[in-house]
Amino acid sequence: MTLLSDIRDYPWTSLIAGLLPARVVSRLPARFQARPAQIIPSASIAGNALTVVIAIMTFLACLTAGAVYMVNRSAQAWVNDITSEITVELDPVNTADIEKKMTLVALFLAKQKGITQVKPLTADDSAKLLEPWLGESTALSALPIPRLIAVEIDRSNPPDIEMIKEALSQNFEGVTLDDHRRWQAEIKTLTRSAALGGLAVLGLVAAATIAVIVSATRSAMATNREIIEVLHFVGANERFISREFERHFLGLGVRAGLTGAIAAAIGFLLFPILTHMLGGGIVTAAETERLIGTGELDLPGYFLCVLVVFVVACLCMVTSRLGVIRVLKSYD
């Protein structure tokens, strides 16, 4: 009930009015324009240094959150791709007519339930897959390169992989099936590691922000000790005094948070250009794209940045409130 009444009674209109330029406020309804003198002067709360620190913290938090989001998005796309596909591998050694065997296996696979497409890869296609490691060479044709059949499966009605595996091994010699489970597990591990790393960085940023706000609150309380005493004497309770401080810190959090988030958004927009300018070239761009996509955030990604601003602002407000209450308790 206290929290609800706190939210209901909170001077939201004056808070909003405080964040907007005077000429905008003058066009708002009367309740937004009634701005009584601040009991705790803004100038005594925090200087530009604190704003810059919180903006940098928000910038780092947005970059981390955005990067983790992009890695997750790319990893999800990989997983989706490989879970809808299996690969059948034919060993060319001891096989007289590999092309015939390819056709037979492909026909066999096409008859199975839950398989939507069967695509035998030519010898050239298989050789191309090895080119990144072995380079372009005519010697590849002399090597016994395994032949592959890419099989697309119906994810809504998947085939019985184990049954197909067994049938292949019984009917065809030197034919194996790879359902990419190991690769999927590795991607999931990588994604989870990236997410955990990101969370750890976000946790550190949050801890640093809390420490900075606690320090700033104490400093503000010390600077305004005389005002707090007078408020005490005229009967102000903890709630009133802490609200006076938290209003300033919320405004500070929103302003600094938005600055940091906008800087991060610009960073995400410029990231592909910067990568190119810094000499990455096509290979680096391609590698980056493979890892985290194009490096540009989509709408949910930008929403995540807005969420970071919201969290930072709330963190500023709640931390300052708890800090004020703690100091006030020491007065009593």
Add this chain to the structure above:
Amino acid sequence: MIRFDNVGLRYGAGPEILRDVTFHVLPGSFHFLTGPSGAGKTTLLRLLFMSLRPSRGLVFVLGENVAELSPAGRAELRRRIGIVFQDFRLLDHLTTWENVALPLRVLGKREQDYRDDVTDLLHWVGLGERINAYPETLSGGEKQRAAIARAVIGRPELLLADEPTGNVDPVIGNRLLRLFVELNRLGTSVIIATHDHALMDQLDAPRLTLFDGHLQMR
């Protein structure tokens, strides 16, 4: 209204500033608190205002045992008490009007509901022309009157004043005393700490006299 039972107070391990102070004040009464400088008048007022805790004894203010009150309870009780400090304690970044209106703002009242009351009171204490002035530009006497106006604007049940006429000329001093008497007539209990005998002689009110840490009522 107020009751002190064997109250003693010392700062840290120092000697007792107040010793075995016992007295009671009835609702609607008017008292002077007097004694030589350093006798403990301000300390006694701070005990009454709950900004100090006694080292021993019991203090009842407005019928409440102060030792049993929570911080919120003490804040609630302070709202029923007006206090005038010797050093005024006006907020420098607020105008005279805003300083006087502060207790009402803290109570959560709407400005339009008390705007005229604050302005009228400031005119009454002779600060009608200084409504928008900041404390830095006020004289000592003007600050004193602003501090008194702030203490009485909320019609407190108990008014505590520490040397309220110390910085004003006799004319304004008499006017302020009349304000205190008027408030008392309306039901506010008043305790004025002063060593101004001329002021005390103007009113037939009981005197609580502090000397060497002990209190006597005359």
